[in-house]
Amino acid sequence: MTQREVLFTGVGGQGVQIASKALAMAALAEGRDVLLLPSYGGFMRGGKTNAGLTLGDGPLRALPVITSAWSAFVMDQAFWETVRPNLAAGAVVVVNSSLFSLEVEVPRAQVFAVPASDMATALGSPMSAAFLMLGAFAAVTGVVGVESVVGAMRQLVPAYREQHVAANARAIEAGAASVPTLAAPAWPDVAVRS
Amino acid sequence: MTVPTVPTRPIAPTVPTRGTVKIDVEACKGCDLCIDACRPGVLTMTTDRFNQRGYRFPELRAGCTACRACAQVCPDFVFQVWKFDTPVELPEGPVPDAALHRDVERQREQRS
């Protein structure tokens, strides 16, 4: 059984929690087991907001606190140091290069830089930067299909924000198009599935 | 001719009485609340007799109006109030069958 871990990090308000939940939901829809544990401070916005997600193609023996993760989803460099020590050597690190200019000091890391905030702003929907990142993450790893991300996003966006669905979908597609597809495949059989 | 003498046996004065109460003497704790509450003033506390728990208790004199005040103010559920269909004249003074001694009643029940 293959198990994949994703550590999310960012600053409250950037969409890290909804992105982690969308990825979990997309994976569940594709029949995988998931365990997601968010962690954030007492403030609604502006503080550390991390999450750890474990995905598996069978029943998980997952630890809710991840110390050797396969990948990172880095929305912002502010709390990068809370994630870096818990990445395995060779980790797949997708960073929002609009808000990240550090060295990725992880042995043999495969780093993919996506200027997600700038791209989302250019698309006219700066709030969809996290979904743009998620589109890129899905495309580069194939951990879930890009269309599954769009599906999960539709379910997660509350009805009173329905007007953002189209913008988010565009952002997901733009993110997916901005990276080399399956450059760092998550699953052994991923090429077959996609 | 001798004029017959009118008998001089005094006729006892009577009091108009519209009801009566039974007094559960043994339940009483002698608090006096009924005495002040009694509107016609026909309840008086004993001064030289006590119930088995050592409390003084109220006694009824003729003139009860069945106004219920005694029962309403009594903390110890001592009074049972009866109203007569038609008022009667009772001789002034204690109403002898008002006091209810529960032990006596109970013995009577056991006998019957």
Add this chain to the structure above:
Amino acid sequence: MTTRLMQGSEAVAEAALAAGCRFFSGYPMTPFTELLENMGRKLPGAGGVCMNAASEIEAVNMTIGAAATGARVATGSCGQGLALMQEGIAELALNELPAVIFNMARGQQDYFQATRGGGWGDYRTITLAPRDVPEAVEHTQLLFYLADRYRTPVVLYGDYVIAHSTVGIDVQPIEFPATAPKDWALDGSMSGTGRARQIWTWALGKPNTPGPGPNGSWELIAEKYDQIGRAEARHEAYRTDDADVVLVSFGTTSVFVDSVVDELREDGVRVGSFRPITLWPFPGDALEQATRGCAHVLVYELNAGQLVDDVRMHAADRSVIRSIGGVSQDPSGMRQGDLLNADILRHRVRDALGLTPQGATS
């Protein structure tokens, strides 16, 4: 089967509803808050009531009233909030009222609170400590059954991780044996019949139907808790059959312990894991058996040493017991800290056994 992505708090709420819970009261407190939110969202649709209590004291007393009507009821909080509820929990126990208390703890420092209680009188609370969300869903339903079966308050010892973990899960109702009809429940129907009922910890009864009184009642309750102690202890022993080393832990921590057991087994260390599932009644006989002949009994709990007291009472050889956990809280104070970590645990076990960090036996 409809697997849905659900936070642990939502899954536990669904399990409570599946078990027939119809009354819930609580006061927000992280990480219990999401359970309260979910009960508030779901109970009205199931014909139930969820109350925003004005304090934990009010919450538990509302629960006492609702339980007295015979409904399946629950309340909850954590740490300080449960401290406020202790008088009410004792009252539930000594009134023999069934209720489920959800302790979504901020860590593992409330083991004593859960197993020893801080109320008054001779009482106990059956306390289940699930290791993850699916087990929490199962335990929640079991607890409603046990509460009714024994007419006692019972406790779910969850935590931040269980409350906030999001998993794909399908909450299905579990069938349990029927429990006795609640002929003691108050609904006013016996008022004025000469046979009115009364619930009071003094158990005096009414003049027409006298009760056993405090002493008699409390003796009966003590007997009941003795019986529960013999009948309801639950545990999990993992790879202990041939173990020289037994790691003892509870709740979420056990997930980490079992993972480290697997790793150390690969290194050839004969290690197993023992976990009380019921913190009370403590599975003492099972622990005695699992630790017989062991060279090391290592207790990993994230506090200054609470579970270790129960281990000392029951392990086969007290001289081999050591605590390798410790106080561990994250900066927010609302969840476990650094020690909830497989790497740290592995190092501590290896240190305790005198093994080199590389894995070779020294």
Add this chain to the structure above:
Amino acid sequence: MSSQLVVEFKPKLLQSSEHELCPGCGHSVAFRVVLDVVEELDLKPVLLAGHGCYTQLMVQSDLDSLQCLHGRAPAAATGVKRMLPTTPVITLQGDGDMVTEGLHEILHAAARGEQFTALLFNNGVFGDTGGHLTATTVVGQRTKTSLEGRDPALHGYPLNIGQLLAQVEGAAYVARGAVNSAGMIARTQRMVRRALELQLEGAGFTFVEILTMCPTGWFVPTSEGPEYLEDAMITTFGIGELKAPPG
């Protein structure tokens, strides 16, 4: 000569009239008022009582009863009423229970507009513990914890719970009666009746405070209890409906 029984020794809803309350105690007088109304209205309520001298009256009553933790009867009653919305629910607390220890619970229950009737038997003293200062002990009153009399500089002032509750939106009916005379008892009985009728109508939270005599706690002869109640308590708190729906 024929006659009609107009008042039985004890109310039907008492299983026994024996109690251990002191001579001249107003609690059983007030409880009779309550039971008479319950009987008149032919109700089958659940009664929740706090901790105090009146608790033994709950025991004697022929009402389904729950004894509650000190001060918490309004919270427990909330649980009962929310589960049994068509059952009349009555709480019975003393001033120590409701106003001293349980102020939080009674105010919040009122604010939520809980559909039960809360009764306060207020004698201004912890009777059950032997005569100590409560939140309604009037200025100047001597208790075992205010031996020289309640001194505002030292003990503060008594709380007027009726006034507090009358301000609360969720409270539909707030009244204060007393049991120091037959006339006052009759008036109080009408208040209790109105409160219970309003509960049946679902009007909201209903409250009747009944001032009761505690000659033992007040250090006065039993026969002077009613007069002391008048002078000390009615003068401080007043009598009447503080809040009632029109009609």
